Amino acid sequence: MRRKDREVLGDENIAKIIEQCTTCHIAMIDDANVGMPYVIPISFGYSLMDGVLELYFHCAHVGKKLDCILKNPNVAFSMCVENRIEIHEDVYCRSGRFYASVVGQGKAEIVEDNAEKCRGLTLLMERQAAGEPQSAHALQPSGSAPSMHATPHKFEFTPAQAAAVTVFKITSTNFTGKSKPGVTGAASEHP
Numbered sequence: 001m002r003r004k005d006r007e008v009l010g011d012e013n014i015a016k017i018i019e020q021c022t023t024c025h026i027a028m029i030d031d032a033n034v035g036m037p038y039v040i041p042i043s044f045g046y047s048l049m050d051g052v053l054e055l056y057f058h059c060a061h062v063g064k065k066l067d068c069i070l071k072n073p074n075v076a077f078s079m080c081v082e083n084r085i086e087i088h089e090d091v092y093c094r095s096g097r098f099y100a101s102v103v104g105q106g107k108a109e110i111v112e113d114n115a116e117k118c119r120g121l122t123l124l125m126e127r128q129a130a131g132e133p134q135s136a137h138a139l140q141p142s143g144s145a146p147s148m149h150a151t152p153h154k155f156e157f158t159p160a161q162a163a164a165v166t167v168f169k170i171t172s173t174n175f176t177g178k179s180k181p182g183v184t185g186a187a188s189e190h191p
Helices: 011-018 064-071 114-129
Strands: 024-030 036-042 045-049 052-059 074-086 096-110 166-180
Touching (some): 011 045, 011 166, 024 052, 036 064, 052 096, 064 096, 114 166
Antiparallel strands (some): 024 036, 045 052, 052 166, 096 166
16 A cells, blocks of 8 residues: 555454445456456445455345356455545645545355355345434334434344345455545544
8 A cells, every 4th residue: 555644454443444334346357248347336244353354245146246256256345435525725636535445355255055144144234224224114103203223233034035135255355444534433543
């Protein structure tokens, strides 16, 4: 990383950034299109322990991303959280947005084990539901706002439920965190 002053180190600090992200962009090779890159934004769940990042995703049983992964499991990924922009009136080229990001490379694979598949779906749902109203579609008493989770909702999946989708994961030990101070959470704590 060229800007060592913006590097974020340690699983705990990188997890603080990931917790603020809701979408992961995955880059893969599209062999059907003369080896051109193919990038998709997708919801995710994750596990980060001892320098190993596992990103979990779900999708239909067929589709372009699965075709790409099966032909070439090497992928890259990126996720970020953006905050306010800082404008330098004297020199506009010095302007920029405060942000925190995690980028990396890894191997994608289809999850076949039912227990891991259910775990991946649980991580995905818990990650996506964090901080969201308990039910966006639930009818609320007249004039009241939806209640927020006081504690994270526990999602559990059965193998039969997990069979309705394909779960794939990216395993990475080659990832970095980066921040431009000013973002809430991990990035603002980073010197």
